[in-house]
Amino acid sequence: MKRQEIQGIGVSEGIRIAKAYIYKPAQDGGADDSPVSQLDTPAAVDAELHKLRKAKADCAEQLEELTQKATKAVGEEQAGILAGQRKLLDDPAFYPKMEARVREHLEPAPRAVAEIVGQVASLLEDMNNDYMKERAADIRDIGSRLLACLSPGHTHGLTGITGQVILVADDLAPSDTVQLDPALVVGFITRTGGATSHTAILARSLGIAAVVGAGDGVEGIKDGDTLVL
Known part of the structure; x- marks a missing residue:
């Protein structure tokens, strides 16, 4: 042996x-398997924005449930890690940029998520600070969850x-x-x-x-x- x-x-x-x-x-925070390269009508843009907003709402609900579970398992202080991820979804420097990419770059929602998650995570990973580098994992975690919510049949x-x-x-x-x-x-x-x-x-x-x-x-x-x- x-x-x-x-x-x-x-x-x-x-x-x-x-x-x-x-x-x-099942999903990676940097993945994008959308068959659509670019949105070609205002209706298509609106549809992708609707999908993205629903994914955000679903993601927020999941994180709230996980926070409650974590509070029972490891205590409120450690559960704050997941509560922090939930708050990040409302950060004006994060999620709104995904909607902006859909509107301005005509990208499908999965690609917009992957692009912004990749940008923010890479920015943290390039910092000369170990603590900030490791926060990139939280960003990719949220991205993975958002992508899973955007992809029916995928589980997280x-x-x-x-x-x-x-x-x-x-x-x-x-x-x-x-x-x-x-x-x-x-x-x-x-x-x-x-x-x-x-x-x-x-x-x-x-x-x-x-x-x-x-x-x-x-x-x-x-x-x-x-x-x-």
Whole structure:
């Protein structure tokens, strides 16, 4: 049996042994699979704006429900992470820019979301400040949720876990982390992330062992591999 050692940043204490569960979100905060390249009529623009506003309302409702769930699970202070995301939807420097792209650039709603999310997240990631860099994860989390709300049939969250596992992911959004059941997800390891990320804070609050920033080594892990975290 081949043994591989992967190193990352330990952000939540614990020693866990379980099978790997590879997690790939249904939607990515930078994705855009819209078949329409540009809107060609005022009616089409109005229709996209209506879709975008409904997605925002649905997203806000989901975040409010998650905040209530998080308050019960980890307390009001940590639940404030999700409440902050909800407030960000009303930030004049964020969501209104998506509507502006639909109106002024004639872009379909998914493309407008992906463009603004990408711009804001990249701006934060380019800052010479680790805290601000890691806030980009919150921006991409909101973008992923908005895109899921715009795409019927897509879900945002974790399903299919029936036994104890160690989650393996490129990254884990705060709104996904707070939904983890510590009885099933006993630990997780991510390719990216840092010690001060909201995901790391929530993992500690939930008592889930976690290693982040493990790099490309996680790509060699397969579903069902036995992991010692």
